Structures are given as C-alpha cells and as structure tokens.
Amino acid sequence: MQMYMKTNETHLINDLSVKTVDTDKNVEHLNDKNKKYFTCDICGLKFRQNRLLKKHFLTHTKEKPYSCVLCNKRFSLKCYLYRHSRTHTKEKPYSCDVCHKDFSQKDYLYRHSRMHTKEKPYSCDVSHKDFSDKSSLNVHFRNHTNEKLFSCNVCHKDFSRKSNLTEHLRTHTNEKPYSCDICHKKFSHKRSLNVHLGTHTNEKPYSCDVCGKKYSQNGDLKVHYRIHTKEKPFSCDVCHKDFSRKSKLNEHLRTHTNEKPYSCEVCHKNFSLKRTLNGHLQTHTDEKPYSCDICHKEFSRKSTLNVHFRTHANERPYSSDEFGKDFSSDM
Secondary structure (H helix, E strand, C coil), X not given: CEEECCHHHCEEECCCEEECCCCCCCCCXXXXXXXXXXXXXXXXXXXXXXXXHHHHHHHHHCCCCEECCCXXXXXXXXXXXXXXXXHHHCCCCEECCCCCCEECCXXXXXXXXXHHHCCCCEEXXXXXXXXXXHXXXXXXXXXXXXXXXXXXXXXXXXXXXHHHHHHHHHHHHCCCCEECCCCCCEECCHHHHHXXXXXXXXXXXXXXXXXXXXXXXXXXHHHHHHHHHCCCCEECCCCCCEECCXXXXXXXXXXXXXXCCEEXXXXXXXXXXXXXXXXXXXXXXXXXXXXXXXXXXXXXXXXXXXXXXXXXXXXXXXCHHHHHXXXXXXX
C-alpha cells in the first residue's frame, strides 16, 4: 500500500522505507538530523526501525521463514503470508465503490479502479501506448524485445506471458478448470466458457455497424470487423504470411515447427489442431453427427459432409450461386 504524507510531498513506501523529495526547503524533512534511520547496506533503503530493516534484509538473503500451513508455500514476510492465505479462505475484504466488485488485495482494487477512471499512468517508450498498471506495460514491452521468459517443461515452447504458458500447459494435461453452471460442460480457457455461456442466454449485445451481425463478445466483433477492413495485423516471422486472428497465426506456426500438442487418448496419435483431434476421436467412437439432408447419409466430420453435398449439386432445387454461398463458408 502506498500512503502519502502532506508534508513536503514525501512518500512513505509500504509504511517501511522512506524516500524524500525536496519540494520546499522551508518544510521539515523526514530525514531530519535529529531522527535516526537504519540503512540497508545492499540497496540503500532507509527504515525508521531496526526490526523493519531486518525484515527487509530477507528480500536480499532469499530467506523465507514464514510457511503456509495448508500448502507449505514459504514467504519472506509475514504480510505476504497473510495475503497468500486469502487464496485459501477466499476472503476479499476490499470492495470497489463503483461496481462493488470485491478483491483479496488492496493493490488489485487500485488497479481495477482505473477501469472506471480510465487512468493509464504507464506509457511505453517505444510505441507510446498507455497502460493502467505497470505489469501490463512490462508484458507489452516484451513485444518489442521479443523476450520470452516462460518455457514449457514438456515441449520447451517459450512464452512472453506466464498466463499464456499456464493456458498452453493444459494442451498437455487436458485440464479443464472452467465449468458451465448450466450444462456443466468444462473448458480449458475462461474466455471459451464466456463464449459458451452466450449459447444459453442467446444474448448478443455487440453489433457490427457494417453488416449488422451480432456477437455475444466484444472481442469476437473486433475480429469479425477485420472481414470488412481486410486488416491482418498478425504476421508470421518465418514466411511473413499475414492473418486476421492471432489464433490462426499460432496454428500456422505449427506448419513450420511441426508441433503437435494435441494427442489422442486412445491411440496416442498427435495432431497440430484441436479440431483435427476432435474429428479423429469420432473414428474410435463411430459417432456420425453430420447427416445429409437429401440422402440421409451420415458422416463423422462436417468437412466430409460438405464434400459429399457436391454429389447432389445438380439435384438441389436452387441455383449454383446459392449452393456455393451456402456451403463454401463452412469449408
């Protein structure tokens, strides 16, 4: 927590260390000669009490004397242990005055509040893009440096964000921690769950101002809009092919790396695309969910059904233009 003292704009950092700023020589400073401070020999931070200096020193020695009784995770400061304990108790003592959302940590509340105020105090020196919190700026800056700090211990793929690594690991573990409260279907990504929930409510509040098509997610509308603008902001570093979606770029990159992160649990065959794995799984179950409206022949894959439809092209009671329009979009 960052508190502010009105006297001479001096900042108290975490109630532990003192950093002074000379703004008015007539105002008494916190580092007055009559006051005693304890200085860290390593980083130079000053403390008003020796016990606080000793606690601070643990951040340099990497000593972690405080342990969680539930998960045994260790911490250098007792306050860090208290904060961590809320992940077990689900306690959220800090609440937003605007939308009443609750948070387990005060700094999370501060960061959230900027969503309402639209405040973005952190700016990128390269692209001049502004951010509401420093961590988002740090993550963004890796786009310029191409730094990838997080690596998968299974396939050794590198990521610039820890959250992306966490999501990627689920392709190996098949973990699906997000569940629909209505139909109990499980998902590996929260955004996939959010999209799925729209199938129950059928709510589509986001509308394209060009063609009028509606979407349940604003992100889906933004991606759709690129159909009209022909924008393709994602480019392959290897062959320089451009894509309108990042997910399509990621899929394409596997044609260069030959990465196949999706594995069949029955025969252990590997696939580069999840939808290809899903289609393959039906060869084991003999499930054929796609049926021809004309001859009622059944197929395990929609793409195979689309190919089959062409055998009826001359029999359909509408023009070839309509036929192409109806079925080419699914290919």
